[in-house]
Amino acid sequence: MEVGFLGLGIMGKAMSMNLLKRGFKVTVWNRTLSKCNELVAHGASVGETPAEVVKKCKITIAMLSDPAAALSVVFDKDGVLEQICNSKGYIDMSTVDPETSCKINEAITSKGGHFLEAPVSGSRQPAETGQLVILAAGEKALYEEAIPAFDVLGKKSFFLGQVGNGAKMKLVVNMIMGSMMNAFSEGLVLAERSGLNPRSLLDVLDLGGIANPMFRGKGPAMLQDNYSPAFPLKHQQKDMRLALALGDENAVSMPVAAAANEAFKKARSMGLGDLDFSAVCETVKVLKHSS
Ligand SMILES: NC(=O)C1=CN([C@@H]2O[C@H](COP(=O)(O)OP(=O)(O)OC[C@H]3O[C@@H](n4cnc5c(N)ncnc54)[C@H](OP(=O)(O)O)[C@@H]3O)[C@@H](O)[C@H]2O)C=CC1
């Protein structure tokens, strides 16, 4: 199957590489075109614009930073809309809000095209190893057509119904994750400042009822102030912001998520946005220093 891929950031690069390695013909595009070179070395073709990729491929996947990027790639000059038609499918795997996804769906389908939103749960390593969890919604026939690609990219795909449900599920999951990361950060700093060995805290946590892959995976690096980005903090803050907006719409009180969002905003203001989201831990250290 010939697949187009728009957006070669941390996730898109790993995902398109997996498709190539598993025998898909892949045509890539990235705003910063030089990022296509590594994929080309592994057999990918390059499209000069999103429209050129869509023209060439029956199915085009996008993995872009945020709602503004997702909209720009579809609606701007040389964008997806210029070439989408009734024989083509567009799958947006970026994390965006339901409104953005619905707007893209409307534009694509009004030109006869087929649309699926399919955000993913899982970070750099699951993307590299094809172990993502895919949260798809939209046109069922396109979902079924995309299953061979989803089977390469992920360990499990969910079909969640109408467009917007994939975005909502992803935002709920990441709202929980962002809140957990803040509680974990406070725990690590509290353990250390109160005279405990934080490594022992990691061991204790890992044996109890709140053991989880995130604490296990991120904890040791956080103790060394190593925030090499797997999931950039600026994207986690975007997800908290979008999840809080979903809470507003549905009149759901979320004081824990709101506090977590403030911490991620603080981290961004400290210049930590491009580091891993675990760098939110630094905000706890700063607050403690200043008291
Ligand atoms: N990293 C992770 O662990 C996970 C991320 N996600 C989500 O996946 C998406 C991608 O994340 P990730 O790969 O980490 O992000 P990166 O920041 O590494 O990559 C972002 C990509 O979006 C492109 N981009 C940004 N703005 C624009 C624009 N205006 N027009 C066109 N392209 C644009 C970038 O292009 P350029 O190279 O030119 O800057 C780049 O290709 C995000 O929505 C994120 O929330 C979901 C699950 C896990």
Ligand SMILES: O=CC(=O)O
């Ligand atoms: O969106 C991030 C993730 O780890 O999932």
